[in-house]
Amino acid sequence: KQEVTQIPAALSVPEGENLVLNCSFTDSAIYNLQWFRQDPGKGLTSLLLIQSSQREQTSGRLNASLDKSSGRSTLYIAASQPGDSATYLCAVSLTSGSRLTFGEGTQLTVNP
Amino acid sequence: DAGITQSPRHKVTETGTPVTLRCHQTENHRYMYWYRQDPGHGLRLIHYSYGVKDTDKGEVSDGYSVSRSKTEDFLLTLESATSSQTSVYFCAISYGRGTSGANVLTFGAGSRLTVL
Numbered sequence: 001k002q003e004v005t006q007i008p009a010a011l012s013v014p015e016g017e018n019l020v021l022n023c024s025f026t027d028s029a030i031y032n033l034q035w036f037r038q039d040p041g042k043g044l045t046s047l048l049l050i051q052s053s054q055r056e057q058t059s060g061r062l063n064a065s066l067d068k069s070s071g072r073s074t075l076y077i078a079a080s081q082p083g084d085s086a087t088y089l090c091a092v093s094l095t096s097g098s099r100l101t102f103g104e105g106t107q108l109t110v111n112p
Numbered sequence: 113d114a115g116i117t118q119s120p121r122h123k124v125t126e127t128g129t130p131v132t133l134r135c136h137q138t139e140n141h142r143y144m145y146w147y148r149q150d151p152g153h154g155l156r157l158i159h160y161s162y163g164v165k166d167t168d169k170g171e172v173s174d175g176y177s178v179s180r181s182k183t184e185d186f187l188l189t190l191e192s193a194t195s196s197q198t199s200v201y202f203c204a205i206s207y208g209r210g211t212s213g214a215n216v217l218t219f220g221a222g223s224r225l226t227v228l
Contacts, residue, residue: 043219
């Protein structure tokens with residue numbers, strides 16, 4: 001059974017700092033990995049999707065990397081802003097169109 | 113949340129009563145999912161659908177049933193609600209197979225259910 005772990009559970013940083021969120025998964029035979037953002041009381045918003053054949057994806061200040069062999073992904077946020085405060089979740093799928101297995105998320109607070 | 117509407121957004125009910133949550137999409141996506149989100153458990157898949165009348169169980173399907181009679185609607189029913197089903201329920205859609213973009217999930221805003 002695929003298990004996804006995110007460490008740390010919570011992170012507080014000053015504005016402007018670069019930071020890394022970690023995600024690990026137990027079954028390396030994944031199809032893709034996605035990073036999501038969730039604001040309090042809201043649904044999830046997809047940030048980045050990395051196919052199993054890819055090593056990284058970038059969108060603006062966000063960069064996600066994938067190391068399938070070690071079962072790890074990182075989400076790098078450059079020059080963090082208070083608006084980045086949210087919970088970040090990673091999720092993996094084993095096949096196209098299949099259900100995702102989610103981590104519990106990292107709650108990020110960026111202090112002005 | 114564009115293209116996905118969940119209803120009701122909030123509901124309080126009593127143990128033993130039936131409850132139906134509705135997910136409506138305007139994107140004509142093939143895949144639809146119901147997740148529940150609980151502290152300490154994260155998001156867990158309840159049921160999903162890969163087409164009209166085609167559904168399958170997720171990891172926490174006991175006590176839940178689903179129906180999909182039209183592409184745009186995916187209903188989640190709790191036949192007899194229990195306090196352990198108090199949770200926030202999220203619907204998600206994707207158009208599946210093919211390009212990487214096909215697998216991106218779009219989530220609804222959630223339905224908060226309290227079972228007393």
